[in-house]
Amino acid sequence: MDVRETKGLILFNRDFREDDKLVKIFTESSGKRMFFVKHASKSPLNPVIQPLMMADFILRINDNGLSYIIDYKKVRRYDKITADLFRLSYASYILALADAAIEDNVADANLFAFLQKVLDLMEEGLDYEILTNIFEVQILERFGVSLNFHNCCFCHRTGLPFDFSHRFSGVLCPEHYDKDDYRSHVDPNVLYLIDRFQQVAIDDLKTISLKPEMKAKIRQFLDSIYEDYVGIHLKSKKFIDSLASWGDIMKSEKD
């Protein structure tokens, strides 16, 4: 057993036996791990083991069995995210994606920092749909998926009205559209934006704003990418999809 202090983000918890819980924490220094909390409802740890809680944890890490939370400090809550059903459901999807993308018990401080950044910006009130798209695009490589949205797969020219080819896992310029009879016929502006999402430091996207039609096209395209290349079906994503059908009504009432 090894006692460590590390920043950590609660991914989820689930009931275990009578009143115990298993809590999955994405830690900065030791990756994602499952922790055992005994008598959770009466435990002083109870408030901090809810999803989306961030804290500096003191942890007893056991590589061959259950790990334990000894203590915590500097709790950080994402209050604005948790207070809004839409923001919360997108944040939950991002957590589930991070959980699916990497193995347990393997440190990934870069992904941890990226996840924290995206959640911080969501908490600040930035567009949660765009932030989610950026996260989806940038986390593809953790799933072992490498796609070229930047230059034509054949002539390597940039800045053209590209189309996407699943066959070549990248974009084709108008001169090379004919290399793939089954090219996607996706709006070139979608691919321009996805290329920016893939390349850019997330802070530079603070000013970005997109029309609902463009967001819908990006959503549809990324769904096809995830279907073909990643092939996971997360409950939290299905929930977002169901929100979309009645979400517009809710949003217009709020305005």
Ligand SMILES: [Zn+2]
């Ligand atoms: Zn070309």
